[in-house]
Amino acid sequence: MQKDDKINNQDLLRKETLVSLVKGIPFCQTLDIQVDYLGNEITTHLPFNQEFIGNPVIPALHGGVIGSFLEITAIIQLSWTSFLNSNENKGISEGGHNLIEDKNIMSDLPKTIDITIDYLHSGLPLESFARATVDRIGRRYASVSVITWQTDPNKPFAKASGHFLVSRS
Amino acid sequence: MTEDIPLAPETVKSFFMNLPFSKFLGLNLDRLGGGRAKMSMPYQKKLIGDPKTGVIHGGVVTTLLDSCCGAAVMTAGSPKFSTATIDLRIDYMRPAKPEHLIVAEAKCYRITTTVVFVRATAQDGTKEIPIATATGAFTSPF
Numbered sequence: 001m002q003k004d005d006k007i008n009n010q011d012l013l014r015k016e017t018l019v020s021l022v023k024g025i026p027f028c029q030t031l032d033i034q035v036d037y038l039g040n041e042i043t044t045h046l047p048f049n050q051e052f053i054g055n056p057v058i059p060a061l062h063g064g065v066i067g068s069f070l071e072i073t074a075i076i077q078l079s080w081t082s083f084l085n086s087n088e089n090k091g092i093s094e095g096g097h098n099l100i101e102d103k104n105i106m107s108d109l110p111k112t113i114d115i116t117i118d119y120l121h122s123g124l125p126l127e128s129f130a131r132a133t134v135d136r137i138g139r140r141y142a143s144v145s146v147i148t149w150q151t152d153p154n155k156p157f158a159k160a161s162g163h164f165l166v167s168r169s
Numbered sequence: 170m171t172e173d174i175p176l177a178p179e180t181v182k183s184f185f186m187n188l189p190f191s192k193f194l195g196l197n198l199d200r201l202g203g204g205r206a207k208m209s210m211p212y213q214k215k216l217i218g219d220p221k222t223g224v225i226h227g228g229v230v231t232t233l234l235d236s237c238c239g240a241a242v243m244t245a246g247s248p249k250f251s252t253a254t255i256d257l258r259i260d261y262m263r264p265a266k267p268e269h270l271i272v273a274e275a276k277c278y279r280i281t282t283t284v285v286f287v288r289a290t291a292q293d294g295t296k297e298i299p300i301a302t303a304t305g306a307f308t309s310p311f
Binding site: 024025026027029030050051052053054055056057062063064065067068069071072109111112113114115116117118119122 | 188189190192193194214215216217218219220221225226227228229231232233235236239251253254255256257258259260261264
């Protein structure tokens with residue numbers, strides 16, 4: 001019973017850390033990006049907004065919105081991965097309360113070096129989801145790939161791959 | 170924009186200026202024609218990507234460069250259709266200085282009946298080195 005409480009407590013703190021990361025970035029708030037996680041894997045969610053339209057004839061989402069959403073997802077996943085890694089390295093992932101003191105997730109956000117976006121299909125006027133994979137993370141550089149979909153995760157409408165500067169202590 | 174009538178630059182300009190997302194970001198199309206476009210975007214707090222430095226989010230610069238490239242494509246000839254981004258690569262050379270207007274310039278350097286290749290740069294007016302450059306391939310509207 002005690003063990004379950006500890007896990008739940010840690011889960012709650014992790015969730016808080018993640019939410020504080022997203023809430024701390026004004027542009028995420030502007031786009032109203034929501035975030036959820038299962039273990040190390042984050043899924044971001046971009047609700048549809050009439051203002052995101054880039055082609056009113058089709059109608060389709062603006063390529064810039066899609067690119068922004070993919071880049072934000074990559075940055076959030078990368079911050080999250082670094083955060084979990086650094087906590088594990090310090091051996092404090094078990095002690096939930098230490099996560100609060102270690103809430104420095106915002107202090108060094110990854111910096112984008114470059115990002116390549118592939119537009120596979122037009123984005124429909126619907127909510128979108130995205131998931132990023134950290135392909136490599138070193139002391140200074142990280143490679144991340146991201147996909148975004150609307151109804152079926154196996155049918156992404158855009159994908160991106162990018163390189164980021166990370167600072168690891 | 171699927172009609173078979175060539176579009177005038179004014180039509181292209183009003184199309185881009187009236188896009189909901191252009192308005193959302195406050196984009197302004199300053200110059201357009203001959204496969205080139207110049208677009209600017211004012212600094213806004215809601216676009217900040219790093220709250221510690223106040224630097225705007227990379228995705229915002231992506232949007233500006235994507236729109237600027239798209240506008241340049243539409244004036245590289247007499248368009249019969251609309252265009253769409255096939256792929257876009259952005260290199261971030263340095264952070265944009267907070268409070269500064271960002272200006273993007275795009276130029277089409279290869280135009281075919283299937284694909285248009287475009288390059289663009291974004292400046293914040295403080296240094297000669299651009300804040301970001303873009304290389305893109307677009308579906309041809311010609």
